[in-house]
Amino acid sequence: MRNALIGLAVCAVIGVIAWNLASATGRVDADERVSAMLPPPSRGAIWNPSEMFQALSFGGQAALGVAIFGLALTSLRRRAR
Amino acid sequence: MRGHRYLLAASAGYLFTLTALKLPSLAGSSSHPTGVALGTVLAGPAVMPALSLIVQLFQALLTAHGGLSTLGANVVALGVAGPWATWLLWRLASRCGLGDKPAIVLATAFGSMATYACTSFQLALAHPEPGGGVAAAFLKFAAVFAVTQLPIAVIESLFTIVVLRAIINSSGICVAGLEAWAQR
Numbered sequence: 516m517r518n519a520l521i522g523l524a525v526c527a528v529i530g531v532i533a534w535n536l537a538s539a540t541g542r543v544d545a546d547e548r549v550s551a552m553l554p555p556p557s558r559g560a561i562w563n564p565s566e567m568f569q570a571l572s573f574g575g576q577a578a579l580g581v582a583i584f585g586l587a588l589t590s591l592r593r594r595a596r
Numbered sequence: 597m598r599g600h601r602y603l604l605a606a607s608a609g610y611l612f613t614l615t616a617l618k619l620p621s622l623a624g625s626s627s628h629p630t631g632v633a634l635g636t637v638l639a640g641p642a643v644m645p646a647l648s649l650i651v652q653l654f655q656a657l658l659t660a661h662g663g664l665s666t667l668g669a670n671v672v673a674l675g676v677a678g679p680w681a682t683w684l685l686w687r688l689a690s691r692c693g694l695g696d697k698p699a700i701v702l703a704t705a706f707g708s709m710a711t712y713a714c715t716s717f718q719l720a721l722a723h724p725e726p727g728g729g730v731a732a733a734f735l736k737f738a739a740v741f742a743v744t745q746l747p748i749a750v751i752e753s754l755f756t757i758v759v760l761r762a763i764i765n766s767s768g769i770c771v772a773g774l775e776a777w778a779q780r
Contacts, residue, residue: 545627545744549737553723564660572659573616580612587605591767
């Protein structure tokens with residue numbers, strides 16, 4: 516269980532680093548690449564946060580995911596004992 | 597019954613984590629794993645729309661990824677197409693005598709690709725090509741997603757096995773369809 520938790524936590528960190536790497540190396544998100552192929556929307560986006568904000572908020576989401584996963588796994592393990 | 601609740605929570609945590617990982621891939625693109633396979637195997641495909649809705653609502657409201665106007669289409673792709681494709685291929689591969697792990701690896705990668713195939717089809721329906729129609733538009737969108745998503749789907753499928761094994765080994769829970777694995 517500890518290995519799975521460590522693995523997920525490492526993934527979360529890698530994710531935040533990879534996000535910044537992807538942006539820094541000019542890699543475009545596949546969703547954005549496809550969006551660019553579509554005709555422009557009739558209305559602009561009501562919220563367009565910066566890359567750094569998105570990196571941090573996705574990092575927060577990953578951290579929340581690891582926390583939920585860890586708590587669930589701890590409870591499962593306690594029940595198994 | 598309570599154990600099932602924790603399995604659901606673990607699946608939600610896994611989905612939350614993996615959909616947040618934007619990873620560099622081929623052809624100058626980046627994308628994220630779908631993370632639906634773990635929940636599909638542990639809790640069944642029927643619960644995945646609910647988990648996917650929570651994750652995508654979170655992303656639409658707090659990370660500006662996806663969006664409220666496309667929430668329904670995104671839930672169908674991530675919460676219905678991906679999980680059911682994963683589940684169907686997993687059961688089919690198991691019945692054909694493929695071992696538990698190869699079947700799940702194959703099904704996870706297939707489910708990840710099916711999610712994006714569904715997205716491509718939705719986009720093609722909404723924006724058909726003037727000359728070639730829906731089919732041509734589908735191929736155009738799928739080509740972009742396929743190149744980016746394939747390596748990520750392979751990595752995701754291998755990682756899912758590691759996490760699934762850790763959950764089964766540490767909790768001792770018997771998952772339907774994986775009884776033989778749990779007994780080893």
